[in-house]
Amino acid sequence: EQAEIGLIGLGVMGSNLALNIAEKGNRIAVFNRSPEATRKFFAEAGDLQGQIVPCETLEEFVAAIRPPRPIIIMIKAGEPVDQQMAALKPYLSAGDIMIDAGNANFRDTMRRFDSLKDSDLTFIGMGVSGGEEGARHGPSIMVGGTEESWKRVEKVLTSISAKFNNDPCVAWLGENGAGHFVKTIHNGIEYADMQMIAEIYGILRDGLGMSAQEIGEVFGRWNTGRLNSYLIEITEKVLKAADPVSGEAMVDMIVDRAGQKGTGKWSVIEAQNMGVAATAIEAAVAGRILSSQKSEREAAEKILGLPASADAPKDREVFLADLENALLAAKIGAYAQGFAVMSAASAEFNWNLPMPTIARIWRAGCIIRSQFLDEITSAFTKDPDVNLIVTPAFADMVKETDGALRRVVSYAVLSGLPVPALSSALAYFDAYRRGRGTANLIQAQRDFFGAHGFERVDGLDRPHGPWGSGLSQG
Numbered sequence: 001e002q003a004e005i006g007l008i009g010l011g012v013m014g015s016n017l018a019l020n021i022a023e024k025g026n027r028i029a030v031f032n033r034s035p036e037a038t039r040k041f042f043a044e045a046g047d048l049q050g051q052i053v054p055c056e057t058l059e060e061f062v063a064a065i066r067p068p069r070p071i072i073i074m075i076k077a078g079e080p081v082d083q084q085m086a087a088l089k090p091y092l093s094a095g096d097i098m099i100d101a102g103n104a105n106f107r108d109t110m111r112r113f114d115s116l117k118d119s120d121l122t123f124i125g126m127g128v129s130g131g132e133e134g135a136r137h138g139p140s141i142m143v144g145g146t147e148e149s150w151k152r153v154e155k156v157l158t159s160i161s162a163k164f165n166n167d168p169c170v171a172w173l174g175e176n177g178a179g180h181f182v183k184t185i186h187n188g189i190e191y192a193d194m195q196m197i198a199e200i201y202g203i204l205r206d207g208l209g210m211s212a213q214e215i216g217e218v219f220g221r222w223n224t225g226r227l228n229s230y231l232i233e234i235t236e237k238v239l240k241a242a243d244p245v246s247g248e249a250m251v252d253m254i255v256d257r258a259g260q261k262g263t264g265k266w267s268v269i270e271a272q273n274m275g276v277a278a279t280a281i282e283a284a285v286a287g288r289i290l291s292s293q294k295s296e297r298e299a300a301e302k303i304l305g306l307p308a309s310a311d312a313p314k315d316r317e318v319f320l321a322d323l324e325n326a327l328l329a330a331k332i333g334a335y336a337q338g339f340a341v342m343s344a345a346s347a348e349f350n351w352n353l354p355m356p357t358i359a360r361i362w363r364a365g366c367i368i369r370s371q372f373l374d375e376i377t378s379a380f381t382k383d384p385d386v387n388l389i390v391t392p393a394f395a396d397m398v399k400e401t402d403g404a405l406r407r408v409v410s411y412a413v414l415s416g417l418p419v420p421a422l423s424s425a426l427a428y429f430d431a432y433r434r435g436r437g438t439a440n441l442i443q444a445q446r447d448f449f450g451a452h453g454f455e456r457v458d459g460l461d462r463p464h465g466p467w468g469s470g471l472s473q474g
């Protein structure tokens, strides 16, 4: 019996995905560049061995799969994917589908998709979220490619995806780069979520002087409320874990320098390309950059010192409630921005991205999974084409929580505690909701020095200013 699907790349993510596929009753052929990894994988597959066809040559691997063959490539993003595709191509036949399941830049995905246009092969760029656990037991899967190629893989992918109330967290989102673009923005939002949580942690640690254990308890409580989500859940666990070496809180033993592999940065670059303000995501990426400049920061602290703290909030419980609401408000801002980037990209690349579906498949399996995304699903099902913050449900939530965000940002700013993502989200609300802004002055300046022209509020045709003529006195 031929395999339903093939998978190349038995690293952590690839192995887990292959086991998930086999466990859900799909026969799968696997291949890894080094055959030892394939043998080891097969030897450890236990009960699932019957569903797995381990292959040591590409020829044997391709022959083991039922045509048209869907072949998942789960290897390091970038150049290796192009090399793997080139090595695979000679063995493939009409209708076969190469599926890149790594965190590819969607522009590479579009290029790869186009490079196969004149052949009878096709390509799917597939975003997979949920880390190792997700890959093994149910990830969220974002598919981009032709609708026909999606039909070929729909059944297998549906069987392995996470489920939210039985609803599978997988969907075909559009042609070519759509899946990888949506995964990129998922990660941009993930960066913002994580940065905002870290900023709140900073206020609790450095403003209120709470221990990791105490802060963990606060997050644990929040996880039972409106912030309920995977990231809040793991934050509690992380904060409560002890270091086996020192006995201290594990988190206190970790150097405050965050890594990044590119998806956050791409979200920001594409937001800028598309002319969308994604300031909370930008702040999160910048936050990681500054975090990595540890020795410079230490030197600057010696030179500049730290500002004095603001007075501690009078009632801690009241302030904790403010922090919870502030995090919710800021989160709304970040998600509104992420969805706005996707909406602009959808128009730019003719993807017709389905916003309610994107929110729907993020409700389980992925890193940003949450109750909140169920509310976004409902909001976009009613109004798919507007900014999230003006949908009725979220407008109410913003009105209810932005006061708390304002108080929290004020406290942090007065205490010299950095809250770049929280304050960006607040500034975004304040700029977005204000009908009359201050760009009239910028337009006047541009006209003054560059004769750029402007529009008049009364609609009169007077495209340039009389600069230097002066207002009449008295």
Ligand code: 6PG
Binding pocket: 103, 128, 129, 130, 131, 187, 190, 259, 260, 261, 262, 263, 264, 366, 367
């Ligand atoms: C996921 C994660 C996963 C990974 C990213 C982000 O959705 O499962 O986003 O894909 O964590 O690579 O990683 P960096 O923080 O290293 O950029």
